Amino acid sequence: xxxxxxxxxxxxxxxxxxxxxxxxxxxxxxxxxxxxxxxxxxxxxxxxxxxxxxxxxxxxxxxxxxxxxxxxxxxxxxxxxxxxxxxxxxxxxxxxxxxxxxxxxxxxxxxxxxxxxxxxxxxxxxxxxxxxxxxxxxxxxxxxxxxxxxxxx
Numbered sequence: 001x002x003x004x005x006x007x008x009x010x011x012x013x014x015x016x017x018x019x020x021x022x023x024x025x026x027x028x029x030x031x032x033x034x035x036x037x038x039x040x041x042x043x044x045x046x047x048x049x050x051x052x053x054x055x056x057x058x059x060x061x062x063x064x065x066x067x068x069x070x071x072x073x074x075x076x077x078x079x080x081x082x083x084x085x086x087x088x089x090x091x092x093x094x095x096x097x098x099x100x101x102x103x104x105x106x107x108x109x110x111x112x113x114x115x116x117x118x119x120x121x122x123x124x125x126x127x128x129x130x131x132x133x134x135x136x137x138x139x140x141x142x143x144x145x146x147x148x149x150x151x152x153x
Contacts, residue, residue: 030104031056032086035068043082046094046124053097055086075142078114089113094122099135099148111140113147121151 032050036043038061047057062068069076069083072090080093087104090112103113114136115122121130132151138144 029054029056030086030100031058032084032091032100033057034059034082034084035062035065035072036082037061037063037065040081042094042118042124044124045126046082049123050097050100053101055097055100073111073140074114075138075140077142078116078136078138078144080114080116081118085112092116094118094124095135096123096148096150103137103147108137110137112138114138114144 032055034043034047034050034057036047036059043059047059050057065081065083066076066079069079069092072083072085074083074090074092078092082093084091086100089100089103089110091100092112092114094115095113099113115133116136117133118125119131119133120127122133130151132149134146135148135150136144137147
């Protein structure tokens with residue numbers, strides 16, 4: 001048997017096993033569509049946080065985020081400075097990427113996640129001071145439950 005063939009076959013088999021073991025690392029990245037103001041710096045930082053955590057982001061600058069939020073169905077009381085959608089869910093505000101990843105894994109019966117307002121210390125709102133905040137799992141009718149808590153209460 002040709003020695004070159006044996007070495008190449010071993011490399012091929014080793015690479016194949018590595019790809020199988022890696023599994024999700026080779027899966028397509030989740031795409032999140034984000035609507036934001038062109039002048040919003042914290043929105044841009046939040047998008048950077050999502051990209052750093054494996055999301056592909058399609059950002060759209062809009063004149064009035066409240067219009068986009070209402071069109072998508074996010075309750076006004078849960079509003080923040082940007083609105084997104086991914087995997088059939090809505091994402092409002094400075095939601096950490098790990099909570100979005102959890103949402104996509106667990107697939108609960110809900111409209112999406114929201115972090116109302118702009119709490120200091122949340123992704124995109126990095127600061128020396130960290131406000132405690134909740135990530136809310138919400139329904140389109142405005143009802144919500146706490147999905148994750150950050151900071152002391």
